[in-house]
Each structure stands twice: as C-alpha cells, then as structure tokens.
Amino acid sequence: xxxxxxxxxxxxxxxxxxxxxxxxxxxxxxxxxxxxxxxxxxxxxxxxxxxxxxxxxxxxxxxxxxxxxxxxxxxxxxxxxxxxxxxxxxxxxxxxxxxxxxxxxxxxxxxxxxxxxxxxxxxxxxxxxxxxxxxxxxxxxxxxxxxxxxxxxxxxxxxxxxxxxxxxxxxxxxxxxxxxxxxxxxxxxxxxxxxxxxxxxxxxxxxxxxxxxxxxxxxxxxxxxxxxxxxxxxxxxxxxxxxxxxxxxxxxxxxxxxxxxxxxxxxxxxxxxxx
Amino acid sequence: xxxxxxxxxxxxxxxxxxxxxxxxxxxxxxxxxxxxxxxxxxxxxxxxxxxxxxxxxxxxxxxxxxxxxxxxxxxxxxxxxxxxxxxxxxxxxxxxxxxxxxxxxxxxxxxxxxxxxxxxxxxxxxxxxxxxxxxxxxxxxxxxxxxxxxxxxxxxxxxxxxxxxxxxxxxxxxxxxxxxxxxxxxxxxxxxxxxxxxxxxxxxxxxxxxxxxxxxxxxxxxxxxxxxxxxxxxxxxxxxxxxxxxxxxxxxxxxxxxxxxxxxxxxxxxxxxxxxxxxxxxxxxxxxxxxxxxxxxxxxxxxxxxxxxxxxxxxxxxxxxxxxxxxxxxxxxxxxxxxxxxxxxxxxxxxxxxxxxxxxxxxxxxxxxxxxxxxxxxxxxxxxxxxxxxxxxxxxxxxxxxxxxxxxxxxxxxxxxxxxxxxx
Numbered sequence: 001x002x003x004x005x006x007x008x009x010x011x012x013x014x015x016x017x018x019x020x021x022x023x024x025x026x027x028x029x030x031x032x033x034x035x036x037x038x039x040x041x042x043x044x045x046x047x048x049x050x051x052x053x054x055x056x057x058x059x060x061x062x063x064x065x066x067x068x069x070x071x072x073x074x075x076x077x078x079x080x081x082x083x084x085x086x087x088x089x090x091x092x093x094x095x096x097x098x099x100x101x102x103x104x105x106x107x108x109x110x111x112x113x114x115x116x117x118x119x120x121x122x123x124x125x126x127x128x129x130x131x132x133x134x135x136x137x138x139x140x141x142x143x144x145x146x147x148x149x150x151x152x153x154x155x156x157x158x159x160x161x162x163x164x165x166x167x168x169x170x171x172x173x174x175x176x177x178x179x180x181x182x183x184x185x186x187x188x189x190x191x192x193x194x195x196x197x198x199x200x201x202x203x204x205x206x207x208x209x210x211x212x213x214x215x216x217x218x219x220x221x222x223x224x225x226x227x228x229x230x231x232x233x234x235x236x237x238x239x240x241x242x243x244x245x246x247x248x249x250x251x252x253x254x255x256x257x258x259x260x261x262x263x264x265x266x267x268x269x270x271x272x273x274x275x
Numbered sequence: 276x277x278x279x280x281x282x283x284x285x286x287x288x289x290x291x292x293x294x295x296x297x298x299x300x301x302x303x304x305x306x307x308x309x310x311x312x313x314x315x316x317x318x319x320x321x322x323x324x325x326x327x328x329x330x331x332x333x334x335x336x337x338x339x340x341x342x343x344x345x346x347x348x349x350x351x352x353x354x355x356x357x358x359x360x361x362x363x364x365x366x367x368x369x370x371x372x373x374x375x376x377x378x379x380x381x382x383x384x385x386x387x388x389x390x391x392x393x394x395x396x397x398x399x400x401x402x403x404x405x406x407x408x409x410x411x412x413x414x415x416x417x418x419x420x421x422x423x424x425x426x427x428x429x430x431x432x433x434x435x436x437x438x439x440x441x442x443x444x445x446x447x448x449x450x451x452x453x454x455x456x457x458x459x460x461x462x463x464x465x466x467x468x469x470x471x472x473x474x475x476x477x478x479x480x481x482x483x484x485x486x487x488x489x490x491x492x493x494x495x496x497x498x499x500x501x502x503x504x505x506x507x508x509x510x511x512x513x514x515x516x517x518x519x520x521x522x523x524x525x526x527x528x529x530x531x532x533x534x535x536x537x538x539x540x541x542x543x544x545x546x547x548x549x550x551x552x553x554x555x556x557x558x559x560x561x562x563x564x565x566x567x568x569x570x571x572x573x574x575x576x577x578x579x580x581x582x583x584x585x586x587x588x589x590x591x592x593x594x595x596x597x598x599x600x601x602x603x604x605x606x607x608x609x610x611x612x613x614x615x616x617x618x619x620x621x622x623x624x625x626x627x628x629x630x631x632x633x634x635x636x637x638x639x640x641x642x643x644x645x646x647x648x649x650x651x652x653x654x655x656x657x658x659x660x661x662x663x664x665x666x667x668x669x670x671x672x673x674x675x676x677x678x679x680x681x682x683x684x685x686x687x688x689x690x691x692x693x694x695x696x697x698x699x
Contacts, residue, residue, distance in 0.1 A: 026359045027380040111530030132529040132674050221529075221671035237352050238660050 020246035026236075030243065037247035047248070049223055050231040053138070057227055058206040060142040065202050066195065068146060069153030074183075076154070077161045087158070091151035098148065102215035105144040106131065109216075131217055134224040141212050141225055148212075149205065153198045160194030161187070192271045200263055207256050228252050306339045307593045312354070312367030312585075314347040318551055319613060323601075326609045331600050338593050351376065351660070358382045358585070365588040366598055369416055371407045371579040375657040383415040384584040384591065386598065390414065395599055396618075404617035407652055408581055416581035417602040420614030422547035423565070423575035423650040424482060425642040430560045432468065432541045436461050441542070441564030445641055452486060455542070455567040456515060456523075462541035463525035469533055470525035471542040473516070475549075477529045477674075478667050481653055482544045485576050486512040488651060489569025495654050495695075502691040505684035513680035517673055529674040535561075546578040547615040547643060554632035563634050563642040577650035580614070615643055622647075658694045665690040 020037055024030035041047050076087050093101060108115045109130040117127035130140050168186045177185060188195075210229040213219060219226030219234070226234075228248065236245035313319070320342050327340055343364055345353045351373045357363045358380065369377060377383050390397050400417070408416035426441055433440045438458050444450040459470025473482045484494060492508025495501065503509075519526035527533045527540075535543035536556050543549075544566065553561060566575045582598045584591065600606050607616040611627040621627055628639045656662060669687040672678035678686065 026355060027382065107532075110532050111528055113532055129528060129530050129674070132671070134671075134675055134677065220667070221675050222668060222677065234664075237356065238664070240355060 016246045017250060019243055020250050022243040024242040026240040026242050033243070037244050038251070040244065041247055041251060046223070046226075046231065050226050050228050053224070053226055054207055054209075054228045056138060057142060057145075057209055057225075058203060060139070061145055061206045062199065062202050064142065064146050065150055065153060066198055069150045069198065070157050070195075072150065072154045073157030073161055074187075077158055087154075090154055093148045094151040096148075098211045099215055101148050102144065102212045105140075106216045109140055132221050134222050137217050137221060137225045141209075141216060144216075145206075145209065145212055149202070153202065156194055156198050157191065160191040164190045189272045196263070196267055196271045200260060203259060203263075204256055207252065207259075306337055307590050308339050308341055309366060309588075309590060309594050309597050310341050310343055310364035311597070312343045312345065312364035314345055314350045314368060320344065322609065322612060326601075326606065330605060330609075331597070335593075335596060335600075338596065340597055354382070354585075355380070358587075361587055363585040363587055365590060365594040366582060366584050368419075368580050369583045371581075371652055372655050372659050374407050374416060374581075374583075375655050376659065377583070378410050378415055379657045382586050384586055384588070385413040385415065386417060386584060386595070387412075387414045388595070389417065389599060389602075392599070395602075396604065396620075399604065399618045399620050400602075401617050401619055401622070401647075404577075404579065407579055407655065408583075416583040417598060418579055418581040418617045419602060419607060419610055420546075420548065420580045421577055421617040421647075421650075422615035423577050423643065423646045424485065424544055424546055425575070426542050426544055426564045426566055427535055427549065427553055427561055428542045428564060429535070429538065429540065430562050432462050432465075432559075433458070436464075438462070440562065441567075442562060442638055442641060445564055450564065450567050452489065452515065452567045452569050456519060456525075459519060459525040459541060460523040463523060468539045469527050469531075469541065470523070471519065471544075472527055472533055472535065472540045473544045475545050477527075477531075478670065480666055480670055481576060483512050483516065484651075484653070485566050485574050486515065486569065488574035489567075489571050491569075491571045493654070495656075499654065499656060500695055502688045502695065505681070505688045509684050510680045513673060513684065517676075517680060520674070521676065529671075548613050550633070551613050561634075563638050565642045565646045573646060573649060575646045575650045577647070577652050579652055656695070656698070658698045661694045662691055665694070 019030065021032060021034055022030035023033045023036070072090060076083055076090075109117075111117070111129045111132065112127060114127075114130070116130065120127060128136060130136050164187055168190075169182055172182045172186050208229055209227055210233065213225055213227055213230045214233070217225040219230050229252065232245045232248045232252070235241045235248060311323075315323075323340075323342060331340075332338075347370075350368075350370075354363065354367070354369075354373070354377070363382065369383075374383075389395050401421070404418045404421040405414065408414060408418065428441055430440060438461055439447075439449075441450050441455070441458075444454055455471065462468060462470040474480065475482075487493060487504065487506075487508045490508035490511050492504065492506040492512075494504045496503045516526065520528050533540055535545075535549075536552055538559050550563075565573060567573070582601055584594050584598060588594050601610070604618060604620060607618045607621045608624070608626055610616070611621055612630060616622050616627060622644065628636050633639065634642075665687055668690070669678075669683040672683040672686070673680065
C-alpha cells in the first residue's frame with residue numbers, strides 16, 4: 001500500500017509541484033523558471049474572473065445543498081410507508097455518472113425545444129436561452145449540481161438525526177417547546193458535527209467543479225461559468241501550458257486548505273456534541 | 276482523533292490533484308501493424324476497412340492497419356497528449372487547423388518522397404490543396420478531402436413559399452447574400468422552421484468568413500501579424516448574423532436544437548462530407564448550391580483534411596505504403612464517396628459526380644467543381660486554439676446581445692493581437 005501511495009499519489013504530486021516551477025509546453029523540454037508562473041497568476045486578469053466564478057458557484061451551491069439536504073432528511077427521517085422509495089429516489093443521482101447527468105440536463109435546458117422551456121410554454125411563459133445567457137448559466141449549473149449531490153448529504157443528515165436522543169424531545173415537549181423550538185434548540189445543536197462534516201466536504205467538492213462546466217457551458221457564455229478547475233484544464237490541455245496549469249492547481253490546493261483550516265478553527269465556536 | 280481527521284482531509288485534497296493515466300496495450304504479431312488515427316464515423320471506418328480488405332491486403336499481406344478514432348472536438352488535444360507520452364499512432368488524419376501546430380511541435384514526418392514516386396502520380400493532386408501541408412520546402416501531409424463549403428437546401432420549403440431556389444438564382448447571377456437573407460426570412464415565417472443555419476455546431480463560426488471575404492475584408496492582415504476582422508466588411512458579417520437571429524428570427528440562436536435532416540431548416544452550410552447524412556434523407560427533396568456571393572465575388576471556405584505520418588513510427592516504410600495507397604487514385608476514388616477529392620482525375624470523374632444519392636451533375640458543378648478555384652482555406656495560425664477561444668467569446672457577446680458587432684470585433688482585436696504578438 002505504501003509503495004502504491006508513493007508511485008501513484010505522492011510521486012505525481014511532487015512532480016507536479018516541480019512542474020509548477022517550469023515552463024513546459026507539453027511537447028518539448030521543461031525549463032526551470034522559479035516562481036514566474038505564480039507571479040504570472042497574480043497578474044492574470046482571467047484568474048480573477050475564474051476565482052470569482054468559483055466562489056460564486058461555491059457560495060451558491062453550499063447553503064442550498066446543506067439546507068435542502070437537511071430539509072429532506074427531516075421529512076424522510078420517520079419510518080412511514082413508502083419512505084424507502086423517496087430516500088432511494090433522492091439518492092440515485094449521487095451514484096449516476098456526473099457526465100451523463102450533465103448531458104441530460106443540457107438537453108433539458110436546451111434553448112428552443114428543451115423540456116424546461118416546453119414546460120414554461122405550457123404556462124404561457126417565454127422560452128429562455130438558459131445556458132447562453134450570462135445571468136442564467138451559473139444558476140442553472142448550481143441547480144443541477146445541487147440536485148446531483150443533495151442525496152449524499154441527506155443520507156449523512158439522516159444518520160446524524162438518528163443520534164438525537166428521543167428523551168430530549170420529550171423533555172422539550174414537557175417544557176412547552178413547539179416543533180420549531182425543538183428543531184432549533186434540540187436537533188440542530190446535536191447534529192452540528194454532521195453539519196460541520198457535510199459543509200467541509202461540500203465546499204471542497206464545489207471548489208473542484210469541472211464536469212458540469214465542461215459538458216454544459218464550456219466556461220461560457222462570456223466566461224461567466226469559467227471556474228478554476230476548468231481553467232486549469234484549458235491551460236493544460238488546450239493551451240498546453242503545463243507549468244502554468246500546475247501552478248494554478250497548487251493555488252487551488254492552498255485555497256481549499258486555507259478554507260478548511262479556517263473552518264477547523266471556527267469549529268470550536270459552533271460544533272457541539274463532538275465526543 | 277481531530278488531528279487524524281484533519282490529516283485525512285488534507286490527504287484527500289492532495290489526492291484530488293492526481294489524474295489517471297491511460298495505458299496502451301500492444302500486441303505482438305508477425306504482421307507489421309500500422310495504427311491509423313482518425314475522427315471519422317462508423318461509415319468512414321467501414322469504407323476504409325472494405326478498401327483495405329479488397330484492394331490493399333491482397334498485395335500487402337505483411338501489413339495490417341488498425342483504425343483508432345477520436346471525436347473531432349478532442350482530436351488535436353489527444354494527438355498532442357499522445358505525442359508527449361510517445362504513444363502516437365503511425366499515421367493519421369490531420370485537419371488544416373491542426374497542421375501548423377503539429378509542424379511546429381515536430382511531430383510530423385516529411386512525405387516529400389512521394390513527389391518523386393512515379394507510381395503515385397503526384398502531379399494529379401491539385402497544387403493549391405497542398406499549401407497547408409508544406410513548410411520550408413518539405414511536405415508533411417497529403418490531403419484527401421478538400422471540399423468548398425456549400426449550401427444544402429430544402430427544395431420543398433422553397434417551393435412551398437414560391438421562392439426561386441439558390442441554384443436558379445445562381446444561374447441568373449443573382450445568388451447573393453441579400454437574396455440569401457431574404458429567402459431565409461420568408462422561409463422562417465413557418466412556425467418552428469428556420470430559414471438558414473450557417474453553423475454545423477453553434478460555435479462553428481468559420482462559415483462567416485466567406486461573407487467577409489466577399490465584401491473585401493478578411494480575418495487577419497496579409498502578413499498574419501494583426502487581426503483585421505474589425506473592418507466594415509466584418510461588421511457587415513456580424514450585423515447580418517445579428518439581424519437574422521434577432522430581427523428576422525430566421526437563424527437559430529445559440530443552443531437551439533436544429534438539424535437540416537429533420538426538415539426544419541431551409542438552408543444549411545456545411546462541407547461536402549455532410550452528403551453522407553443528406554443521402555439518407557427520405558422525408559423531403561434537397562439540393563446543393565454554392566455559397567452566395569458579395570460585391571467582391573464569391574470565396575467559399577475550403578475545409579481540408581489530409582493524411583500524415585507521425586514521428587516515432589517504428590515502421591516508416593510500411594506506414595508510407597499505406598498513405599501512398601490511401602492517397603492513390605484508387606484510394607481516393609473510394610473515399611470520394613464521402614470526401615471531395617483533391618486529385619483532379621477523381622474530382623472530374625463520373626464516379627465521383629454520379630454517386631448514388633448525389634444531386635444532379637449541374638448542381639455538383641455549380642457547388643463543388645466551379646467554386647474550387649476561388650476557394651480559400653482558413654487563415655490558420657499556430658496559436659489557433661487561443662484565437663478560436665477569443666472569437667467564441669466575441670460570439671457569446673453577439674448571442675447574448677451584450678455588445679454590438681463593432682464593439683465585439685474591437686474586443687476580439689484587442690485580445691487576439693496580444694496572442695499574435697506573444698507568439699512571435
């Protein structure tokens with residue numbers, strides 16, 4: 001296992017770190033240029049755009065995903081007839097291929113005869129160019145990404161909710177708490193470790209978004225959906241600037257690392273019931 | 276415990292940076308195996324396999340050709356990545372836009388020996404079709420398909436609206452961009468029908484160039500050092516597209532799902548090889564016409580694809596034999612089922628013109644044979660990928676109506692000139 005880790009994981013990581021200090025046009029030899037790639041990233045106006053788009057996507061997706069997942073878990077936590085069907089239906093997208101998912105939604109959001117526009121047409125609403133409108137493309141990508149992965153967080157929340165001792169609800173009821181108060185004063189504090197976990201993995205997943213963008217928008221229109229990983233791919237495999245792409249990849253790594261460490265520190269203030 | 280989880284998360288982050296590697300299997304065989312890389316479809320593969328079985332293998336029992344396909348959109352990228360990994364095929368197709376990069380990267384072998392080969396009849400190949408494959412006196416490819424872009428039109432939609440067809444207008448000398456635009460507008464009066472679609476895919480913008488050329492403009496300056504599409508002619512071109520999309524609604528907008536073969540498009544611009552799809556249309560009658568002309572004349576865009584041999588092949592002699600066979604008169608006669616041949620003798624032959632399911636000889640002459648003289652190839656630059664990206668960004672502005680033609684062309688100039696000067 002150690003050998004496998006060294007050959008397939010650690011080695012490529014170290015190599016790509018080295019690559020980030022070179023000018024390597026893929027074909028031809030790599031030239032060591034020190035931190036020039038990192039300097040170039042700071043001055044790259046497109047980097048600013050893609051970083052902003054990555055944050056917009058993450059900022060849009062994470063709260064939506066967590067709230068929806070928690071809401072669905074609360075709805076589906078009790079053992080009612082047919083509940084398995086609903087739990088499965090929401091979880092199925094998690095195990096489907098991301099690329100297939102994006103292709104299907106691309107057709108659903110097609111401009112003229114797409115399913116979504118046809119539904120709007122039934123209500124007399126005007127068809128929209130969903131994926132070709134700078135205001136709509138990113139929300140559409142966020143929407144389909146939420147639907148794809150909400151099932152995973154829902155399952156984690158369902159597990160978290162099982163941990164809440166029933167006795168606490170009974171005690172709260174005796175104290176006169178309604179369902180609303182019970183949720184905020186009993187359920188929510190107890191499942192904070194689950195919220196913490198889901199938030200971290202959802203943020204990391206969101207910052208790495210690629211397939212949906214590649215399939216549905218190719219970063220367009222007018223770069224409005226061009227996110228960091230797509231930009232890394234474009235630099236590496238379209239412009240063949242391997243060194244620059246590696247530098248971007250390491251910058252993404254450090255951004256996510258910093259975000260994760262900040263959350264780790266903030267954890268002490270709001271996560272209860274850890275032990 | 277907390278430290279362990281933190282370590283785990285950092286580890287997962289690091290792992291996500293890794294990508295998978297593909298491995299290629301190799302098989303040992305007594306025969307020399309030549310791998311042939313292309314982006315064609317199943318019909319093309321079947322055609323090559325039949326051609327090899329019937330005409331090549333009997334005289335070359337020691338060679339076996341293995342066909343490998345990659346979608347066109349990923350082809351250039353795949354070849355480059357394979358070249359970096361020294362995993363290239365022996366021979367392959369290369370489109371005109373890819374050739375400058377491949378030559379620049381040094382991954383193509385010189386095929387000049389074919390010029391001297393008396394069996395090959397090199398002089399039969401139309402000289403103008405070779406220019407994209409020549410550099411510093413060397414020849415890096417032999418074209419097999421050099422079709423001018425043409426207009427496929429739905430005859431029934433023209434008849435229904437009492438319009439003169441493009442062929443009738445062409446014969447009268449009245450097939451111009453104005454009459455094209457008017458016809459498109461009339462046809463688009465029907466619900467769910469578009470008058471014209473100039474793009475095979477919504478981002479296939481190259482078909483706009485013949486319009487600019489016919490108004491006296493061009494994409495670059497003569498020396499290719501400056502972007503020059505931001506001219507009056509360029510504004511006319513993008514203005515026409517904008518008008519057709521948003522005023523007349525005669526041209527599909529970005530993301531509209533339309534297909535000529537479905538019968539909801541009056542006129543469709545594509546290369547001759549689209550004929551393999553058109554031949555299977557049963558629901559309506561169609562014909563072909565040349566692209567319309569402008570005040571300066573008619574300059575169709577010529578698509579080009581050729582055979583190349585990749586550096587690193589272990590069997591250059593056998594690879595050369597295969598290319599020589601594919602590009603021979605016999606080979607091109609067979610491939611002319613789908614591709615307009617660059618060999619004069621095949622281009623003029625009855626076998627090419629009278630293929631089953633083809634339009635009339637008159638239409639073939641008007642659309643394919645006559646315009647070839649004035650046809651122009653894409654003004655390719657080795658930074659083509661970057662240039663393409665910047666043009667697409669400008670088209671996004673047109674499709675989203677966030678800039679006027681003049682503004683978006685000025686924006687393109689600013690960005691593209693930077694790539695042109697960086698590459699010097």
